[in-house]
Amino acid sequence: MKPTTPPKTYRVKSFGCQMNVYDGERMAELLAAQGIAPAPEGEDADLVVLNTCHIREKAAEKVYSDIGRISKAGAASGKQPLIAVAGCVAQAEGEEIMARAPAVSIVVGPQAYHRLPEMLDRAVAGESATDTDMPPIAKFDALPDRRKIGPSAFLTIQEGCDKFCTYCVVPYTRGAEISRPFRDLVTEARKLVDAGAREITLLGQNVSAWSGENEKGHRIGLAGLVRTLAETDGLARIRYTTSHPADMDEDIIAAHGDTPKLMPYLHLPVQSGSDRVLKAMNRSHTAESYLELLERFRAARPDLALSGDFIVGFPGETDAEFEETLRLVDTVGYAQAFSFKYSPRPGTPAATMDDQIAKEVMDERLQRLQAALNRDQFAFNKASVGRTCQVLVERRGKHPGQWLGKSPWLQSVWFEGDYAIGDLVDVELVEAGPNSLAGRILQRVAA
Numbered sequence: 001m002k003p004t005t006p007p008k009t010y011r012v013k014s015f016g017c018q019m020n021v022y023d024g025e026r027m028a029e030l031l032a033a034q035g036i037a038p039a040p041e042g043e044d045a046d047l048v049v050l051n052t053c054h055i056r057e058k059a060a061e062k063v064y065s066d067i068g069r070i071s072k073a074g075a076a077s078g079k080q081p082l083i084a085v086a087g088c089v090a091q092a093e094g095e096e097i098m099a100r101a102p103a104v105s106i107v108v109g110p111q112a113y114h115r116l117p118e119m120l121d122r123a124v125a126g127e128s129a130t131d132t133d134m135p136p137i138a139k140f141d142a143l144p145d146r147r148k149i150g151p152s153a154f155l156t157i158q159e160g161c162d163k164f165c166t167y168c169v170v171p172y173t174r175g176a177e178i179s180r181p182f183r184d185l186v187t188e189a190r191k192l193v194d195a196g197a198r199e200i201t202l203l204g205q206n207v208s209a210w211s212g213e214n215e216k217g218h219r220i221g222l223a224g225l226v227r228t229l230a231e232t233d234g235l236a237r238i239r240y241t242t243s244h245p246a247d248m249d250e251d252i253i254a255a256h257g258d259t260p261k262l263m264p265y266l267h268l269p270v271q272s273g274s275d276r277v278l279k280a281m282n283r284s285h286t287a288e289s290y291l292e293l294l295e296r297f298r299a300a301r302p303d304l305a306l307s308g309d310f311i312v313g314f315p316g317e318t319d320a321e322f323e324e325t326l327r328l329v330d331t332v333g334y335a336q337a338f339s340f341k342y343s344p345r346p347g348t349p350a351a352t353m354d355d356q357i358a359k360e361v362m363d364e365r366l367q368r369l370q371a372a373l374n375r376d377q378f379a380f381n382k383a384s385v386g387r388t389c390q391v392l393v394e395r396r397g398k399h400p401g402q403w404l405g406k407s408p409w410l411q412s413v414w415f416e417g418d419y420a421i422g423d424l425v426d427v428e429l430v431e432a433g434p435n436s437l438a439g440r441i442l443q444r445v446a447a
């Protein structure tokens with residue numbers, strides 16, 4: 001039986017990318033504005049929102065196992081929660097979810113979640129509610145103000161993607177590229193800082209395609225936006241993710257050299273080191289043009305930490321082509337990276353290409369690639385020992401007096417002392433691990 005009383009408590013579970021984390025926070029704010037409270041830790045919620053990811057098959061399948069687990073627990077306790085499926089699986093498989101998982105009451109796509117309160121009313125009245133419309137940007141105007149948040153906050157500046165990489169579902173699930181207006185972003189950044197943020201990460205599937213009109217009516221791009229936001233009093237750090245090599249212009253390269261609040265970290269997915277594979281992926285860059293671009297960024301900001309995304313086992317990828325990816329990794333020396341086995345996504349051109357690669361081959365390639373990436377990440381951390389830098393205190397550690405924060409290069413840093421979340425402290429990096437560093441406090445920096 002699906003519940004028919006209005007929910008008093010909610011839980012939002014977000015999977016996948018940071019865009020989903022942002023959407024999850026906004027849905028939580030929307031539900032809180034309706035008088036629904038977050039379910040206390042460890043207690044069942046009356047409403048569970050599964051904010052899903054469709055980028056790879058594993059991520060998409062997780063939704064169905066989660067729904068099964070939640071309704072089984074509900075049956076055992078005699079209290080079925082209302083289940084809403086949001087995010088990219090909702091967008092891509094709306095009707096299919098309702099058919100395959102009868103326990104679900106609401107299916108809402110990433111561009112329609114501002115209508116969640118009306119959908120809840122319908123669900124409580126016993127109707128199933130599906131909304132996978134893609135109205136451009138309407139949701140942002142319909143959402144409530146930002147509430148108290150942590151020191152590091154996300155701000156979605158752009159959604160959707162026009163690049164149509166042949167393996168990727170994003171252009172279908174998130175739709176065409178849309179930039180949020182300049183003025184709205186300046187206002188939201190101010191509100192985030194007023195609510196406690198010291199660092200803002202500008203988000204989008206392709207933030208480098210952001211464009212807008214500034215207060216003088218001039219057309220500006222991502223760099224112009226970064227420079228304006230850097231003037232926000234109380235904001236200490238700006239980051240952005242994700243960008244596409246084809247859209248990175250001189251201005252954003254220069255901003256890394258001349259805007260101190262823009263952190264020395266660049267996540268620039270390459271996907272493969274083979275020009276033939278890159279062409280088949282419709283990536284519009286070559287290994288060489290990518291490396292040249294990185295050199296220009298490094299010239300502007302020599303201490304820049306680099307990060308990237310990789311796919312192994314794209315259809316037709318030969319051993320020699322995979323070796324080219326390993327060579328590119330060796331050349332770049334990434335500080336951090338994300339790597340995945342190719343996963344055929346229904347409706348994308350690569351899903352029907354010849355020469356799909358066997359699972360065992362993909363497993364082996366991923367293992368080798370990740371070994372190289374882990375080695376480089378550890379090397380980057382080891383090379384950081386002896387550096388002094390500012391760390392933004394984000395949360396308490398496991399032990400009393402221990403804190404965890406992020407270095408400018410997005411490394412996790414542990415240290416001890418008497419601090420508060422949101423403090424910026426000067427730290428000397430004294431010891432490196434594969435995934436984090438230990439720091440010794442020099443002094444707290446004035447806000």
Ligand code: 5AD
Nearest residue numbers: 167168269309310311340341342343
């Ligand atoms: N299979 C595997 N990885 C994928 N990505 C996107 N689509 C797929 C797919 N079909 C990866 C890319 C992208 C990151 C967000 O996810 O590396 O940059």
Ligand code: SF4
Nearest residue numbers: 161163164165168170
């Ligand atoms: Fe997907 Fe990124 Fe390519 Fe856009 S640029 S299609 S989001 S992989």
